[in-house]
Amino acid sequence: MRKHFLIVMSALLCICARTSPADESARAQMKGLDEQVQEVKSDVLSIAAELNQLEEKLLYPSDTHLAVFVSLAHGETLRLDAVQIQIDGRPATHYIYSFKELDALRRGGVQRIYSGNIATGAHEIEVSVSAKLANGKDYAQTERFPFTKDIKPKLLDVMLAGPDAPQPGIHLGDW
Numbered sequence: 001m002r003k004h005f006l007i008v009m010s011a012l013l014c015i016c017a018r019t020s021p022a023d024e025s026a027r028a029q030m031k032g033l034d035e036q037v038q039e040v041k042s043d044v045l046s047i048a049a050e051l052n053q054l055e056e057k058l059l060y061p062s063d064t065h066l067a068v069f070v071s072l073a074h075g076e077t078l079r080l081d082a083v084q085i086q087i088d089g090r091p092a093t094h095y096i097y098s099f100k101e102l103d104a105l106r107r108g109g110v111q112r113i114y115s116g117n118i119a120t121g122a123h124e125i126e127v128s129v130s131a132k133l134a135n136g137k138d139y140a141q142t143e144r145f146p147f148t149k150d151i152k153p154k155l156l157d158v159m160l161a162g163p164d165a166p167q168p169g170i171h172l173g174d175w
Contacts, residue, residue, distance in 0.1 A: 065153040068114040073161035086126040143170040
């Protein structure tokens with residue numbers, strides 16, 4: 001019985017010893033494949049970034065590009081519900097804010113609310129704001145601003161402040 005046990009154990013030991021180099025070879029091949037997969041992934045991500053840049057250039061050529069950004073005045077307690085923007089009397093965008101987006105704006109974040117094409121020359125932007133004040137009352141404000149679009153891209157900053165702010169209302173500036 002003991003002899004049989006030793007023979008079986010010896011056979012198992014030999015089998016295990018023989019598969020070890022094969023396992024090492026398979027592991028090396030898998031590691032090589034993993035590295036190749038990672039290289040392909042990084043190449044794909046690089047190509048995707050280049051395609052996004054190309055798409056941006058094709059969709060929004062620099063001579064007609066207009067981008068509008070929204071921000072809240074520093075320390076503003078206004079609870080922003082929605083912002084609507086019209087350019088030259090035509091609706092450009094309407095955006096309803098979530099709690100997380102409002103929190104980001106309150107911490108100094110900026111949102112690109114509109115990106116599009118517009119001809120060079122004189123234009124008018126209308127900004128409408130719907131919000132709630134700290135005391136719970138509804139707040140709505142609409143302002144119109146003239147602006148001029150030159151040949152280069154135009155970046156506009158719409159800064160929002162409630163009626164209790166040092167400079168209340170809607171302010172438009174170049175970015």
